[in-house]
Amino acid sequence: MIHNIVQVGHPVLRDVAPPIDLASCATPEFKQLIADMRETMHDAPGVGLAAPQIALGLRLFVIEDDSEYLDEIDDEVLEEFKRERVPFYVMINPTVTPIGTETETHYEGCLSVNGFRALVPRALDVHVEGWNENGEQVSFDAHGWHARILQHEFDHLNGTVYIDRMDTRSFTTEDNLELLTDDEEEF
Numbered sequence: 001m002i003h004n005i006v007q008v009g010h011p012v013l014r015d016v017a018p019p020i021d022l023a024s025c026a027t028p029e030f031k032q033l034i035a036d037m038r039e040t041m042h043d044a045p046g047v048g049l050a051a052p053q054i055a056l057g058l059r060l061f062v063i064e065d066d067s068e069y070l071d072e073i074d075d076e077v078l079e080e081f082k083r084e085r086v087p088f089y090v091m092i093n094p095t096v097t098p099i100g101t102e103t104e105t106h107y108e109g110c111l112s113v114n115g116f117r118a119l120v121p122r123a124l125d126v127h128v129e130g131w132n133e134n135g136e137q138v139s140f141d142a143h144g145w146h147a148r149i150l151q152h153e154f155d156h157l158n159g160t161v162y163i164d165r166m167d168t169r170s171f172t173t174e175d176n177l178e179l180l181t182d183d184e185e186e187f
C-alpha cells in the first residue's frame with residue numbers, strides 16, 4: 001500500500017522518534033510496513049524514506065538508490081556526486097556518525113518539502129550502526145551520495161529537516177533549479 005507522505009509543518013516531522021522494540025520485527029504487520037515503505041518510496045520516487053514521513057513516529061528508514069534512471073546519468077556526473085548504486089535496505093534504531101571532518105555541499109530535496117531544493121553541506125563519510133528487518137545488528141561505512149542519504153534520513157528520526165541545515169540563500173523551487181542534471185530524486 002502506498003502511504004501519504006506528510007509535508008513540512010506536520011508535527012511528526014519535528015518529533016524525536018522513539019526506538020522500535022526489535023521483537024516487533026518478526027510480526028506480519030512490520031513486514032507489511034517495510035513493503036509499504038518501499039512501495040511508497042518507489043512511487044514518489046525517492047531514494048530514501050523515513051517512517052516519520054508517513055506519519056509514523058518510529059526509528060526506521062529505508063534506502064534504495066538503484067533505479068534504472070541511474071543508467072541515464074553520465075558516469076562523470078555520478079563520479080562528481082560520488083553516487084554509486086545502493087540496493088534496497090532497512091535500518092532500525094540506527095546511529096549515523098560522521099567520519100573525519102570532510103564535507104561536501106550539493107543540492108538536496110525532500111519528499112516532505114515537495115517542489116524545493118537547497119544546498120546542504122553533509123559529511124563525506126559516515127559510520128552506520130543499527131538493525132536490519134530481521135532484527136540482526138549491522139554496521140558499515142558509507143561514502144558520498146549514500147552518506148548524504150543516510151544523514152538526511154537519520155535527521156528525520158530526530159525531528160530535523162534539511163531546511164534546518166541548508167544554505168538559506170540557495171533555497172529554490174525545482175522549476176528554478178537548472179544547475180544540476182542528476183537530482184530528479186528526493187529523499
Ligand code: ZN
Pocket residue numbers: 109110111112152156187
Ligand atoms: Zn526527507
